[in-house]
Amino acid sequence: MQTSKKIAIVGSGLVGTLLGIYLKRRGHTVHIFDRSPDIRKINFSGRSINLVLSQRGIKALQDVGLEDEILGIGIPVEKRAIHTGVDTVTNQFYGKDGEVIYSISRGLLNKKMVDLAEKAGVEFFFESKIWDVTLSDATLHMGEEERGEWTELKYDLVFGADGAFSRIRHRMQRQSMFNYSQEFLNIGYKELNIPANPDGSHKLDKGSLHIWPRGNYMLMALANLDGSFTCTLFMPHDGENSFESLQTKEQLVDFFAEHFPDTKEVIPNLVEDFFKNPTSYLVTMKCFPWTYSDKVALIGDACHAIVPFYGHGMNAGFEDITVLEQMMEKYGDDWANLLNDYENSRKPNADAIAELSYRNFMEMSAKTADKKFLLQKKIEKWFSEKHPDKWIPLYSRVTFSHQPYSEALAEGDKQNKIMEEILSMESIEEIWDTEVIEHRILDLLK
Amino acid sequence: MQTSKKIAIVGSGLVGTLLGIYLKRRGHTVHIFDRSPDIRKINFSGRSINLVLSQRGIKALQDVGLEDEILGIGIPVEKRAIHTGVDTVTNQFYGKDGEVIYSISRGLLNKKMVDLAEKAGVEFFFESKIWDVTLSDATLHMGEEERGEWTELKYDLVFGADGAFSRIRHRMQRQSMFNYSQEFLNIGYKELNIPANPDGSHKLDKGSLHIWPRGNYMLMALANLDGSFTCTLFMPHDGENSFESLQTKEQLVDFFAEHFPDTKEVIPNLVEDFFKNPTSYLVTMKCFPWTYSDKVALIGDACHAIVPFYGHGMNAGFEDITVLEQMMEKYGDDWANLLNDYENSRKPNADAIAELSYRNFMEMSAKTADKKFLLQKKIEKWFSEKHPDKWIPLYSRVTFSHQPYSEALAEGDKQNKIMEEILSMESIEEIWDTEVIEHRILDLLK
Incomplete structure (x- = not known):
């Protein structure tokens, strides 16, 4: 058990609430602040792509016993249905039999998460606007208006789970040696x-x-x-x-x-x-460091906002929590080293899922209509069923495994090179499921 | 002549003051704000690498008749003196005979520029802290403290020449579709x-x-x-x-x-x-767009802060002004299109000099001690003297020409590929200045 701390989380979104549950379980006092009203009391207006919950997110829920409760409001999705023309639909299964992702409403899920966190003993402060943080002593500055009067709230530790436009990060960004980028997609x-x-x-x-x-x-x-x-x-x-x-x-x-x-x-x-309905924007946001001493840490979209095309925004944020939990287990009360290890181990994986998500727009919007690409997916599936120990498709690594995103990306790039070579073979359309191809791939894998 | 506007420039640095002179010359009312005291009245504390003034910067001064005045406080520098060991100094000339850059003190130059701008009719407001700008109507917000009382100053047009940590850009950064990155060097x-x-x-x-x-x-x-x-x-x-x-x-x-x-x-x-003396930081800062409608524009370090290893920070900022001047000539009172053309034509060149500057740290700190690199420079110089129409070394393109930085970078990359091939030839150390090499380079250039 860690020594009990007074911890504030800014942001009552999916990552903030789940993090609250984890911290509460370790005996800390947890206050969650949000500038918006209690999501359970308002008519949640969409403006959000439906969420996809997959293995990394499920694991974080599982570890605090929330898996069944959350999957109960999800719909299993086993494949892409690709509408290439009128009445022409091509199915592309995501994984092996039984491997599914879950479609889940952000509003519904967030309401449930606030309920569960409250039940766990997390205290919520809605309509409480945090404008700034003093990094050196974890003090939040709260007030009605950005240029109005503020009151100070002193904590032992502050988590910024306040999303892509995080105010906590905004303060960190004004330090020397803080790297930051925001890049909007057209x-x-x-x-x-x-x-x-x-x-x-x-x-x-x-x-x-x-x-x-x-x-x-x-x-x-x-x-x-x-x-x-x-x-x-x-x-x-x-x-x-x-x-x-x-x-x-x-x-x-x-x-x-x-x-x-x-x-x-x-x-x-x-x-x-x-x-x-409004037209919304898509941004990739990266930064480093994610933490300040043992006082302040960023988590989820606040330190790695990604485009939605791999369906991994929430899953990556939930996995941050899994890694943080491992660090709490490992470091106990040594929060400075705990947070340092958390940011260093997590950063390359956040960068990798950002890259994968960015690439997936082209895959979904263009390549899924491309015969060569569909053939590639077919060959990969066929080969990986024959040699499951030798070939796990990239999508499966990312979505149905816990392999670090950065390794999944590197393996995926290797596989792509091999498939490029295979697809350039003569009459590949006819011979794709023959022993010749099987042996060629095995050779290339050596 | 353009219709006279009331224009504010935030920042009384080198770019702000020269821009003021250009705008004044076109008949505008120009107010320059700076949070610091009048640099002429204080003991300017260094904390700045000496400046290097070269052709692009000189041109911007020339066009408003300030060349002689400024070169008078500069020291011509014709070469690198590379101290590889005790008493071992290798000279590497920057260009052809008579091609020099000028070492110049930032403090001295800035004082002179404020004097010259004042003489031209620019009005200065020192110790005036601009905290924010309303983009839609070019209103500045000034006050003693960031969280204190502010007064509003309404202009027709605002230029942010307030450097790498620009407050004007800070406001623009909070818009959708504003791309931004800050990356610190270690x-x-x-x-x-x-x-x-x-x-x-x-x-x-x-x-x-x-x-x-x-x-x-x-x-x-x-x-x-x-x-x-x-x-x-x-x-x-x-x-x-x-x-x-x-x-x-x-x-x-x-x-x-x-x-x-x-x-x-x-x-x-x-x-x-x-x-x-303090240890200072080095940052590369990029952003886009640089302007907001016909109301606000960034210039100099405020939109493209670079590391100092090519000696082009000021020169690139001064060249922004040259380009802006061309646009004023071309567009007259159509400020929306004027600023739009300015940012689009300038952005790729700002990115290119950022890249060149970043690369030059390795060139200066490591390669100048490397025999192969010095041989490459020798061959390039020898060949370009024989064929001045066929080979202008990258450093000369960047420093002694007005070719857009982006073209210079692209040409330089081509030349590097050729030189790689040349340097890999057998006994190149002995045969570097022979006809064989001359013809090989001519072949590779085809």
């Missing part, structure tokens, strides 16, 4: 909706993540518990086929009729949703 | 001093930039008008041979005796200076 996104059938059933297969890949833009849909789907349209902010190019009702309807004809039946409120 | 620097001889003469050749290259650290010296040299020690913050490793007087004296034995005579106040 791709934005907008939420649309596929309502449930009158009988409450889903209009599309709920066990699939649906993609309509169209090159530099795409539509995506993930099932909700109530029979609906949350749809997300990803496209460039400007240029051809962009949000900017869809200004009028006519432009929008024509665009969908031309590029997504099979969605006409299932997205009845296209025009209303499109012009009502 | 190399820090500290100023030391070589005083003048009793008769006022220089202890070392004043026409040389002196380097003591030692791998991952180095000492550098540039002459001042008063007979002294400003020395700068660059070394890692921590690890072997680092600032951290030099904690005591004994460690320092032993270190200099071992690695810079020939400086013992010329740096008499080593111990005092070393422990009195």
Whole structure:
């Protein structure tokens, strides 16, 4: 057991609440601050792609006994359903039999997490705006207005779990030797909706993540518990086929009729949703260091915000907590070394999942419509079933294993080189599942 | 002539003052704000590597008739003097006969620039702290304290020339689609001093930039008008041979005796200076966009802070002004398009000089002690004298020409590939200045 500390967490999102549960379990006093009202008392407005919960996230829940409770509000998704044309759907399974990811509503999950944290003894302070932190003594500065009066709240330790636009990081950023980058993608996104059938059933297969890949833009849909789907349209902010190019009702309807004809039946409120819902931005944010002495630490999006295309934002944040828990076990009360080891062991993996997520936009929006790419996936699956000890596909490493992201990325790059060579072989379309190919891959793996 | 505007410049540094002169010349009202006192009235404390003024900077001065005045306080430097061992000095000329750069004191130059700007009609407001800007209407927020009372100052247009830690950029950074990065080098620097001889003469050749290259650290010296040299020690913050490793007087004296034995005579106040002067940080800062509508624009270090190893920080900032001047000529009162063209044409060049500057640390600290590298420079010089139309060395492109930095970088990379091939030829040390080599280079250039 560690010596009990008074710990503040800024941010009552998914990472903040789960971290609260872990810290409480170790005997600390935990206060969670959030500038927003209690999410359980408001009508949570979407503006968020549905979450995907996978193995890394599940493990962090499992270790505090919350797995069943959370999976109960998730929908198992076993494959991509790739809508290449009207009525043409190609299925691409994520893993082996039984390997699934879970579609889960951010709002629902966050409400549940706040409930669970409260039950565990975490104290919440909603509508409490933290504007600044004094790093040297873990003092929070709270007030109604940024330029108004502030009160000071002194803690032993402060965690910044306050997301991509973290105020805690904002203060750290003003130190020498603090590296920082924020890079916006020219791709934005907008939420649309596929309502449930009158009988409450889903209009599309709920066990699939649906993609309509169209090159530099795409539509995506993930099932909700109530029979609906949350749809997300990803496209460039400007240029051809962009949000900017869809200004009028006519432009929008024509665009969908031309590029997504099979969605006409299932997205009845296209025009209303499109012009009502905001267009959101996608940013990759990196920084280092993540901690200040034994006083302040960043976690989750606050230190590694990534684009959503691998579905790993929450999973990476939850894995931060798993690593922090290992460090608490290892270092006990030596918080300075504990936090130092946490940031150093976690940083390369945060960078790797950022890179993987960035690359996955091209994979989802363009490559999934490409025959060569689908063949590659088929060969990989076939070979890995024959030699499960020799070939774990990159997606499986990232999503169904606990291998550090950085190793998964490195292995994936090696595999890609091998597959490039295989795909360049003559008549590969005909001979892909023959002994010749099997032996060639085995050779290349040596 | 443009329609007269009320323009504020935040920052009375080198770029801010020269920009003021340019804007004044076009008939605008120009107010320059600075949080510091009038540099002419204080004892300017160094903490700055001596400046190097070269062709790009000179051109910007020339165009407003200030060239002679400024060169009058500079010292021509024609070569690197590379101190590889005791009494072993290798000279490496920067360019062709008569091509020189100018060593110039930042303090002296800045004082002169404020004088000249004032004479031109620019109004200065010193000890005036600008904390924030409202982008949409070019309003500055000024006050004694960041959290105290502020007053508003409304302008038609605001320039942020407030350096690497710009408050103007800080506000822009909080917008969506604003890309930003700050990356600190693990190399820090500290100023030391070589005083003048009793008769006022220089202890070392004043026409040389002196380097003591030692791998991952180095000492550098540039002459001042008063007979002294400003020395700068660059070394890692921590690890072997680092600032951290030099904690005591004994460690320092032993270190200099071992690695810079020939400086013992010329740096008499080593111990005092070393422990009195601060260790400073080196950062590369990039961002985009640089402007907001026709209301706010960044210039100089505020939008592209670079490490000092190419001696181009001021020159790049002055060239921003040259480009801005071209845009004012071209666009007249259309400030929105003027600023848009300015940022787009300038950004790739700012990125290129950042890259070149970063690379030059390795060139100066390690490669200048490397025989192969010195041979490469010799071959390049020899070949470019034979074929001045076919080969301009990278350093000359960057320093003695006005070719955009991005083109210079691309050409330099091509040349490096060719030289790699040349240097790998058998007995190159013996045959480097023969027809065989000349024709091989000509072939490779095709």
